[in-house]
Amino acid sequence: MMSDGGRSPEIGANDGDRMDWGFEKEERKRLPVPVVSVGNLTWGGNGKTPMVEFIALWFSKAGISPLILTRGYAGEDEAKMLQRHLHGVSAKIGIGANRAATAACFFERYGFMDPRSSVCLEKLCHDQRVETGSNLDKISAVIMDDGMQHWSLCRNLEIVMVNGMMPWGNSQLLPLGPLREPLTALGRADVAVIHHADLVSNKDLKDIELRMQAVKETLPVFFTRLVPSHFFEVENHYSKLPLRVVCNMVVLCVSAIGFSNAFVQGIEKDIEMTRERLRKLHDEFGAKPIVVVTEKDYDRDPIILKELAPFKVLVLCSQLQIMPSRGRTEECFKKLLKEILEIKLSERYAQVRVAPDELTCVQWCICRRVRLLHNGSYSTEEPPLSKGDQKSMVNSL
Template sequence: MEKLRKAVSEIAYTQNHAKLTHLQLSLIPVLHFASSLYKLAHSLHRSLYHYGLFRKHRLPVPVISVGNLTWGGNGKTPMAEFIALFLADSGISPLILTRGYAGGDEAKMLHMHLLGRPKVGGHFSSEKIGAVILDDGMQHWSLQRDLEIVMVSGLTLWGNCHLIPCGPLREPFNALRRGDVVVLHHADLLSEQDLKDIDLMLQQVNKSLPIFFTKMDPCYFFDVGNFIHRRILWAPLISLLLSLRYHLIFRFFDMRFLSCAMSFFEPNDDIEMIRRRLRELEDTFGHKPVVIVTEKDYDRDPEIFKHLDPYEVLALCSELKIIPHRECTEDGFKKLLKGDLKDELQGTYRN
């Protein structure tokens, strides 16, 4: 099943069929047929809402939707966290509603990051909620929203531009027109020419569409055995980690600290192979290497890292940052949030 999942994922993000294997090529007709069925079901579903046969619900507070057109990591949850913290710091109590699998890694990350923030809620309480943030809400048509933020991954964009399962699209590309704001995530990993091309492509969909650039910045480590204990990163290490993201690397910092940084760690991987590699590194350098994994990989299966004992395992946490792009700056994004929700927020607190 895992091989099939990977094969389908490679098909979705490969535009040149010459790069596909015979197995993948044999799957394409089946996936095309499944995509046609998905498109038919999607159109029917949208029509039921469009013609009022399915009812859209309005909450008594403003709703900010953070969504995307494709599957995969587009920065939705980090953006939801960014907005929640901004609203909380502005005196507005936000409620975050998450979709997808209950108790998934995104929900766990949100809970851990927002732990101890008194104005941020994960469920309704007696405290007055000033705004709702819908994490992964673009396809949640039953709920009306006041602001639609569409996240786009600069690394993968729209893949082969087909609907799932043949491609990564949840909706046709023209659904971008429903967005009030587009956020290009991982923009720091793209060339200037790529950024210009993507910017032009988005402007062709909607010339007045604000486009913001974002990135993920490493900020601290925590021990996988004690996530409350944080280790703040020092600047040279941050720079190194930024240059090594999304790779499986073994990098020697000095004669006392060796980092094994993994950007993707599957629970089914051969633990013994990794332990053997760690022992080889220890024999080579005379010191125990430190294993560094991403926070998301840790949340997928925290228990698996116990099998790496006695090696120390640290999880790397990152936070979303807005990259200045023409007039689209962090201050501009925050003003847009408050500006679009001003009347609704004022009405909420008057009531």
């Protein structure tokens, strides 16, 4: 059982892994709980896993127990990082390319909350957990890490992450470029997030936003960055050291992020070179240097980093942060996700398309937020939408 009592997120794997490309829509499997997909169109640096962690922490704090589904490739370093960061919360992590089968195993073991009979989404409005007892262990939502190209599962909310520093590369599809799909795939997204926005000029951010909204005019766009949170020691990955521990210290930053095999082989060759560099720093400054590595470096081979003893090796941890921009705050982001989930789920169970003149308050709120996001303002003086605008906006969600 999972609870608040300082326990790790549950991790499981499924043996029925297989590629899921080419699934027709009617062949997709539908899970009994809301599904949030976090994906991208290009390889690397898009912030998918930090966004998954952000949503999982938000859900858990609200009393919603999420199941994170991840493929587990690249040495499962994303799953390892999620396990550390979600230690002590009600999140569970399922590893396997066949995510429907993986989810089924967890539903059988823990059970699930029926969104039609629970107040699952209503909890997202509260800052404090409102669920206690055994229900907290039941799975109330699924979050798919790297889910955009995973065709075999239906999803209720599609979030696409974009690397602001290199959004489209050379705009070519693999293997000629970094694109996993054409940019027209942005039409499937409910929300877009430009990551590393703090490292990009306002002009470039605007250009990226305009290019995405040229594909889907009503696409809401938010901005995120990674913020350092703490260090941990390689000998104890559950230790939490404040950032100030490196103040007035000699620090050597070492990073070799890339393919896991290349990292392991490369650091084996370079470990003696790193030791020599540390000795020179020690002699030059008269103090023993501290080595700082990224979490991905650590997860690729945590054992070999211990070879740097007697020098202390710290691992830098970071968390995703929504950057306020033109009214697009963290609170706005969460409210928009909740409202989109509500309308998608209501349509799923009603099995009908809502007519524009029968919009609920929630649907009106979504249309209004999308329009105000597009205009870069949240002024309450915005004029009401015409029925034509209502229809186009609702049908695009």
